[in-house]
Amino acid sequence: xxxIAAGSSAPPCEVYDVALLDLDGVVYVGPDAVPGVPAALxxxxxxxxxxxxVTNNASRPPDEVAAHLTRLGVPAEATEVxxxxxxxxxxxxxxxxxGAPVLAVGGPGVxxxxxxxxxxxxxxxxxxxxxxxxxxxxxxxxxxLAEAVVSVRxxxxxxxxxxxxxxxxxxxxxxxxxALVGLVTAVTGQPPLITGKxxxxxxAECVRRTRARRPLVVGxxxxxxxxxxxxVGAASLLVFxxxxxxxxxxxxxxxxxxxxxxxxxxGLLRPHPAVCVDGASWRCGTWSVQAAEGEDLLVLEAxxxxxxxxxxxxxxxxxxxxxxxxxxxxxxxxxxxTGSRAEDALGRWGLIPPxxxx
Numbered sequence: 001x002x003x004i005a006a007g008s009s010a011p012p013c014e015v016y017d018v019a020l021l022d023l024d025g026v027v028y029v030g031p032d033a034v035p036g037v038p039a040a041l042x043x044x045x046x047x048x049x050x051x052x053x054v055t056n057n058a059s060r061p062p063d064e065v066a067a068h069l070t071r072l073g074v075p076a077e078a079t080e081v082x083x084x085x086x087x088x089x090x091x092x093x094x095x096x097x098x099g100a101p102v103l104a105v106g107g108p109g110v111x112x113x114x115x116x117x118x119x120x121x122x123x124x125x126x127x128x129x130x131x132x133x134x135x136x137x138x139x140x141x142x143x144x145l146a147e148a149v150v151s152v153r154x155x156x157x158x159x160x161x162x163x164x165x166x167x168x169x170x171x172x173x174x175x176x177x178x179a180l181v182g183l184v185t186a187v188t189g190q191p192p193l194i195t196g197k198x199x200x201x202x203x204a205e206c207v208r209r210t211r212a213r214r215p216l217v218v219g220x221x222x223x224x225x226x227x228x229x230x231x232v233g234a235a236s237l238l239v240f241x242x243x244x245x246x247x248x249x250x251x252x253x254x255x256x257x258x259x260x261x262x263x264x265x266x267g268l269l270r271p272h273p274a275v276c277v278d279g280a281s282w283r284c285g286t287w288s289v290q291a292a293e294g295e296d297l298l299v300l301e302a303x304x305x306x307x308x309x310x311x312x313x314x315x316x317x318x319x320x321x322x323x324x325x326x327x328x329x330x331x332x333x334x335x336x337x338t339g340s341r342a343e344d345a346l347g348r349w350g351l352i353p354p355x356x357x358x
Contacts, residue, residue: 003259005320007274013049018212023055025168025220025242034241038073040266052206056162056196058085058135059107082206084161084196085113091195093117103129107137125150135161136177152188162196168242198228222256235259246349253330275320282321285313289321297334302341
């Protein structure tokens with residue numbers, strides 16, 4: 001049985017003691033909070049669940065991240081924030097001598113983390129940096145990338161805070177740190193050491209700080225948040241307020257499959273129904289999925305309306321069905337609908353090509 005099939009009969013905020021929240025695409029998108037999430041997180045805290053904030057975005061130091069969260073209505077302390085810049089600085093400090101010169105590429109958070117780790121931040125290849133630490137920064141341009149290329153070709157170790165190709169924004173996905181890391185790698189031919197999620201160091205540090213016994217990772221990315229949760233041995237909740245959509249989730253590889261799914265972080269406040277299996281049939285709430293014999297085809301059917309549902313029960317059944325049939329690999333699947341409600345759902349989830357949905 002896939003992990004998503006078990007669900008959670010009680011709201012996750014009552015089952016887990018700490019939520020390890022990604023930020024971009026989970027708490028906010030761009031400068032603004034995801035609608036309803038600050039109020040939801042306030043209710044989560046009132047229910048007794050504690051919060052930690054774990055972000056691959058390296059552009060700002062923890063105190064600025066905490067201040068931004070507080071302005072958005074999510075009160076936070078700098079000690080509750082773990083950034084990929086901090087993870088990278090810790091790794092580099094272990095590799096180099098104290099005070100070693102390091103070229104910082106990215107936003108202010110990169111340099112601040114390196115300085116806090118006892119390293120000397122430099123800005124030019126002529127300063128003979130022993131390492132280049134590259135993180136996201138909206139002002140990163142040709143000059144910084146050129147210094148990084150010259151430094152790495154001169155022998156500096158290339159360390160990337162993360163390899164996310166995109167970042168979410170109100171305008172859709174935009175180039176992330178991984179896109180610019182790829183540029184440096186393409187020119188130098190030297191693959192970087194990547195220290196952010198899914199490397200377990202970030203979540204492990206947040207678990208240590210919060211003294212979590214039953215942590216739940218909440219994220220919007222399969223290859224960083226969900227895989228990172230698996231690698232640290234924590235349960236995970238995928239939200240659709242960021243970069244991952246239902247179609248991508250359905251074909252996820254085993255290490256990218258979450259335990260729970262929700263439209264956004266308010267999913268911490270409601271139960272997640274289990275999926276019942278009966279031979280070649282999977283049922284979740286009033287929704288059911290049948291597997292066609294001898295081919296990779298799933299048939300989705302909606303039963304009567306359920307006012308308590310969050311609208312994702314059919315997707316839970318589809319994931320449980322497809323993943324149980326492909327436990328060791330992520331593979332495409334064809335899905336067809338029986339009835340207009342199921343057809344509408346497949347359209348919303350991007351599981352029907354636009355030409356077929358019209």
